[in-house]
Amino acid sequence: MKSKLKKIAVLTSGGDAPGMNAAIRAVVRSCAYHNVECVGVYRGYEGLIEGDFEILDARSVKNIINRGGTFLKSARSKEFMTKEGRQKAYDHLIREEIDALVTIGGDGTFRGAIVFNEEFDFPIVGIPGTIDNDINGTDFTIGYDTALNTVVEAIDKIRDTANSHNRLFLIEVMGRDAGDIALNAGIGAGAEEILIPEQDLGRDRLVESLKRSKKSGKSSSIVVVSEGGQIGKNIMGLADYIRQNLTEYECKVTVLGHIQRGGAPSCFDRVLASRLGVGAIDALLSGEKDIMIGVIHNKVTSVPFKKSLEGSNKIDQSLIRVADIISI
Known part of the structure; x- marks a missing residue:
């Protein structure tokens, strides 16, 4: 059953990764497809605290799928680590009548989302965007x-x-x-x-x-x-x-x-980001929250935020063997 969300915000946080723009684009256009208003938050959690918002529609995100970085900018916010900072962020979301939030980033971004959800019970869905590929619960992260x-x-x-x-x-x-x-x-x-x-x-x-x-x-x-x-x-x-x-x-x-x-995202990252962006909106509209959208065995799936932080993906031991054999 679809929930009655009317306005969803999206932000990018932490280190930038190629494909973040493609993910933003997918989130915005998924919102437009479902007749949900989308709000872009500039400079991650810092922009959330300051209320640095802009309404985005399907045309706002044209010609960005091929661009590296993130047009919404990114920042690490020390103030968001404080309860007072998170309260300011929540107040801005409520004042703007925003019903849910999509966060695109890595483990630091997800940790912030976990605390925020625990304090305010605010619906948040995460998309893994980091070149390190070090998030549990997904085979690949955007930018890797x-x-x-x-x-x-x-x-x-x-x-x-x-x-x-x-x-x-x-x-x-x-x-x-x-x-x-x-x-x-x-x-x-x-x-x-x-x-x-x-x-x-x-x-x-x-x-x-x-x-x-x-x-x-x-x-x-x-x-x-x-x-x-x-x-x-x-x-x-x-x-x-x-x-x-x-x-x-x-x-x-x-x-x-x-x-x-830096650099233009590969086709793989553009497709991955598009799939995860659509998946994030689908999850929110289905009433899910406090989760990350990932891809396992080429299928879009969701895992709780806390599980996504339970150690990074294990290194593939077979690849270590391959490296040893072919380097002689």
Whole structure:
């Protein structure tokens, strides 16, 4: 049975991810399809506190499906972490006669939604938007596929230089607590070694592996390092250790940084974002709340917010085996 929601707000929070605009577009147009008014909230929870709202219709979101970032902007709000800040946000929602909220973001966004729902019993549905792919209850998060392709393209270009100069490149990618980007991009780009937070290989094992690669005839090597890799304090320290213990290579470091977050979303991310945006409105109109909309085995599904935060998706052990086998 469909609920009688008349006005739904949507916001993006936390780090931006390619495909967020596609998700906003899907939310807005789903609202229009169901004759529900849609309100865009600028700058995430900070805009919610300040009442930075704008009515959006189907034409408001034209020509944004191909754009990276988020046109609603994003911000991390310290004030929303306080009860007084959340009260201000709730007051603005009630004053504008908003009946429900769609939040697009990662774990921090969902934690804020959980607290807000507990305090005010306000209907909220989340859409996972983060390049790290570290949300439980969904096979993929919006932005992850685009980030992977960005990283692989960058590594392909760096390999040209590595091959030309017989160099060892350490390439740091995002993923403080999750190694999905490093593992998948490393396999896709043919890296000799991949260092991820979920697996502590140790610096000595890495050096020995690189020595074996050199003896086997490899004139250059690529090592992909997740920024949360258990290999030392930072990638520069790792590079110094390798230089001291492996003189066969000239060791260089490249930190890809925020380039991984930008750019036009891939087709996969555009389709995923569109499916999740429609799914979020369907869930709210069916009376669901305090949930995240995800995709499992290519089917749109919903999980409670709290379950989505019960540890990130487990790393695929079979991929680690694949990486070990094909990097010899």
